[in-house]
Amino acid sequence: MSDQQKRVALVTGAGRGIGFAIARRLSEDGFAVALVDIDEKTARDASAAIGSASIGIQADVTKRDEVVRAIDTAEKEFGGFDVIVNNAGIAQVQPILDITEEEMDRVHAVNVKGVLWGIQAASEKFKARGHGGKIVSACSIAGHEGFAMLGAYCSTKFAVRALTQSAARELAKDGITVNAYCPGVVGTDMWKEIDARFAELTGAKSGETFDKFVDTIALGRSQTPEDVARLVSYLAGPDSDYMTGQSILIDGGMVYR
Ligand SMILES: NC(=O)C1=CN([C@@H]2O[C@H](COP(=O)(O)OP(=O)(O)OC[C@H]3O[C@@H](n4cnc5c(N)ncnc54)[C@H](O)[C@@H]3O)[C@@H](O)[C@H]2O)C=CC1
Numbered sequence: 001m002s003d004q005q006k007r008v009a010l011v012t013g014a015g016r017g018i019g020f021a022i023a024r025r026l027s028e029d030g031f032a033v034a035l036v037d038i039d040e041k042t043a044r045d046a047s048a049a050i051g052s053a054s055i056g057i058q059a060d061v062t063k064r065d066e067v068v069r070a071i072d073t074a075e076k077e078f079g080g081f082d083v084i085v086n087n088a089g090i091a092q093v094q095p096i097l098d099i100t101e102e103e104m105d106r107v108h109a110v111n112v113k114g115v116l117w118g119i120q121a122a123s124e125k126f127k128a129r130g131h132g133g134k135i136v137s138a139c140s141i142a143g144h145e146g147f148a149m150l151g152a153y154c155s156t157k158f159a160v161r162a163l164t165q166s167a168a169r170e171l172a173k174d175g176i177t178v179n180a181y182c183p184g185v186v187g188t189d190m191w192k193e194i195d196a197r198f199a200e201l202t203g204a205k206s207g208e209t210f211d212k213f214v215d216t217i218a219l220g221r222s223q224t225p226e227d228v229a230r231l232v233s234y235l236a237g238p239d240s241d242y243m244t245g246q247s248i249l250i251d252g253g254m255v256y257r
């Protein structure tokens with residue numbers, strides 16, 4: 001199949017961690033993949049690691065026009081646009097009484113507005129192309145349960161569930177499905193940052209907070225980015241065609257809803 005005939009997926013925050021694993025898995029599934037990251041070199045290096053039928057694009061998901069530009073670039077490069085994965089996100093660890101307006105705005109700008117701009121820009125493109133499409137966004141266990149010290153972050157992930165449900169209801173008539181994946185404890189750079197911040201705030205030893213969270217997982221191990229990518233492969237592919245508005249927990253048995 002030539003690059004022009006492949007289905008096209010765009011993944012945000014794809015320079016590393018879960019986003020990179022998703023981009024690699026979608027490439028293995030036969031998609032041409034656009035890897036978007038705020039850091040240009042990271043995006044380009046990640047694309048080079050995937051190889052042919054991929055492109056690295058610098059864009060900041062907090063800026064609607066940059067998300068639109070990234071989608072336009074992917075469509076121009078590959079001649080189509082079928083799936084967006086709104087994966088980019090940042091963590092925020094702070095006691096609830098100490099969260100500042102600036103910190104609240106920063107984490108909501110990436111984790112909530114970034115998802116909203118992705119939903120809007122992708123839907124406009126799907127409608128203009130006259131076919132449906134799939135929108136898949138990063139939620140979390142933190143979108144199903146409020147964790148201590150993670151109040152601002154959890155509020156963003158609850159918001160992603162709300163956006164997913166509302167968008168699913170509004171966009172179904174256009175053949176667009178909207179779902180989200182909710183990982184548990186994935187050993188990425190994000191968790192290194194969370195663990196270090198807990199250590200700073202509580203005096204916990206390095207690795208202690210991560211281990212405490214992992215101790216509550218029924219399957220007894222932390223998650224790999226590839227564990228998450230397998231679910232996203234399903235949500236981005238035809239087997240999930242009759243599913244919309246769902247935020248699916250994939251956490252090894254940690255949070256039960
Ligand atoms: N690591 C974990 O245990 C969990 C992660 N998640 C969610 O999964 C998603 C990915 O997480 P990780 O891979 O662990 O994070 P990570 O921090 O390892 O990677 C995030 C990537 O997003 C990029 N990024 C950050 N801000 C951006 C922006 N404004 N525009 C474009 N790109 C931006 C970063 O440069 C980085 O490459 C996030 O939405 C996170 O909230 C959800 C549950 C658990």
Ligand SMILES: CC(=O)C(C)=O
Nearest residue numbers: 091140141142184194
């Ligand atoms: C990173 C994350 O989503 C947590 C701690 O639930």
